[in-house]
Amino acid sequence: MSIFHFISDFFSQSAHWHGYDGIPQRLWEHIQYSMLAMAVATGVALPVGLVTGHTGRGGNALALLATAGRALPSFGLLVLLFVIIGLGLLPVMIPLVVLAIPPILVTTNEAVRSVDPAPVDAARGMGMRPLRILAQVELPVALPLILSGLRSAAIQIVSTATIAAYVSFGGLGRYIVDGLYQRDYEQVVGGATLVAGLALATLGAFWLAGRLAVSPGVRHR
């Protein structure tokens, strides 16, 4: 049987569309975990990246932090926290947040740091205060790169949130993990397809955000 047979069989079974184990429910859980992790990671990494990029200081410390964050294995962290803390949201959230922080932090810092210094100098010379310069000059100009950092963080979160199922959590990973243990490849492939679909939808959402939020004067490049 080909993968496409698995996929079509999986989606054509009506049982997969209802109840606590139904696709809508699992999808919603997955989106919730991802959004929550994304919100926390952005809340932490974005301001730090913006400020360090604006001042041009702390680049080395940041690089070290990002490397350390990347080096921590998400799956290992998940299991470790689960073994220590037990079933709960925290063991799932921490690895996802740790995963998402480096790309957001590094790209935001780099994006702001590499903004052409001339407009910033002009803004200062016209009497803009530092916070206004950051918000009205540096941020809009750096936005395309910042969005790309957020996008890769979001994709990684969506993709990695599947492992939550390994520690008895919900989300689309359930189909994959359960399918694995039940030797039900139809379920595995169906789950994988859903996750990939969700990741693509995330890409689409970021593309749309870019179209709406990025000034045409910056986008042309």
Place this chain on the structure above:
Amino acid sequence: MGEFFHVPSDLQHSYLGLVGWHLEEALIPVLAGLLLALPLAQLCVRLRWLYPPVLWVTTVLYAIPSLAFFVVLINWTGQSEITVMIPLTLYSLVVLVPAIVDGVRSVPEETHAAATAMGFGPVRRYLQVELPIAVPAIFAGLRVATVSSISLVSVGALIGNQGALGNLLADSMFYHRPILAVSSVVTTAVLAMAVDALLVLCRRLLTPWTPPARERGRGAPVSVPAVAEEAR
């Protein structure tokens, strides 16, 4: 502390054995990815129209979760190392192709023209001018690919104990011994950082002409390039 290095007998490996196995499972895919990425990237540089679709395909590939990838592959390659290494190779490829393309494209127009004017043929110019100048960008990609590969090998534990150090995690849950998970996470992280540091060292030795990264100032050399980050 002895607990940290003690591996349960059901894993049929010593601590160092697991470390070696882990490195093998993580680094072979990166190497394979690099070998595939070099010609592919060069093709993308030559044929400009090819790059956007390649970028899209790689982005979509990266969106497929590793666990799903492993599990789907079992159908063909069984519960083996190959099953773990094929997706990791693809992930490396995904990170390396844009890094190399951007690196080669970052070669200044004048440098390119000067090399051509001095009589460099295309192959010679690629090997002696473009590639060396692209080395920092390529290494930036290599660092991201390697670290993420080392981290992802652990997930292989789910498909019949093919996760090397990750297998400690499964045992940690099974025997409920947190120390095994600590050992797995810490060892993996240290391995990743050590290999990363080694790569940084290699890059410095290969490109003695690049100024060391400065702490201050806009437009200073990129320490962890956003280019590679963006490609993930």
Place this chain on the structure above:
Amino acid sequence: MIRFESVTKRYPDGTVAVDGLSLEIPDRSITVLVGPSGCGKTTSLRMVNRMIEPSGGRILLDGEDVQQQPVHTLRRSMGYVIQHAGLFPHRTVADNIATVPRLLGWDRRRARSRALELMERVGLDTALARRYPYQLSGGQQQRVGVARALAADPPVLLMDEPFSAVDPIVRKGLQEELLRIQQELGKTIVFVTHDIDEAIRLGDMIAVLRTGGRLAQYAPPDRLLSAPADAFVEDFLGADRGIRRLSFFTSGGLELSSAPVVGEDDAPPDLPTAPYLLVVDGDRRPLGWADPKRRAAGDRTLIPYGRSFPAERGSLREALDSAVLSPTGWAVAVDGDGRAVGVVSQEAVAAAIRAAHAGQGGAPEDAEPAGVR
């Protein structure tokens, strides 16, 4: 008036960018700071709006120390133009120009109509208002930069090498535009450049700075050219300063002779003093020179006249240039509409130059010491 009182800028690493600079910048005129790189000219300019804080001395704006004024208010009260214009890439031309008015709390409509008004003033088509900076040429971007600096009608304009990144032809256009705007608005402009020709073309007063941030000479351009304070200034001015100085003497005093000017179909007059005749068309526009004897013999070939100079508003430099370029050695003077007014010989121009120098008393011997007007 802006007044530098022994202003010094010393960096923590010991480098001295500006060393005891004292300068009085007169109101409603263009003062140019010029010098080689590393002479502290940009640093001096940036200390006026406190982009850089001096480490010694003070700068007074209308008698008040700028250090005592709130920095953001101070900056908003001065226009600031920089080398690559520094336009905000994410904002349209109109929004760029409206930046300071918006900072000052003007409402959107007023700021916008002000922006359009300024675009006209700096010679930009208002159709460009909705464009983004990347859609403009370098010269257009710089015009937007000037308009943006003028937006809130500040009395002071600080310009840091604003025209050095554009090509020479565009630069000349921008310089002329600036002089025209200055004539209309009468701002106090401090202008930094490394190009001495630009300094001489634009400056009412020129401060030449030397490496190490010390003032070498502060004088009007004409005086700078006639009496450089020392070898450094002389060297910096370049080779042909004598010729360049002639730009500052009007051609209005030249005695033009209109007798050799004849119409195309007129009979050639008998003029022993003029070896050549200037033939003009029905509108009295010059066509070329003719040899009177040959013309009398029916030969109607004309010798190209080279280049004319404005009779009233031109300079002796233009008159001399015209005479030197003309194959006959005679310069052609025209009025504002390009109609020939008369001709003048090289010898007459040379006499006028001698007279002008004598009238100025501008022999290099009685040069004033540097830094004093």
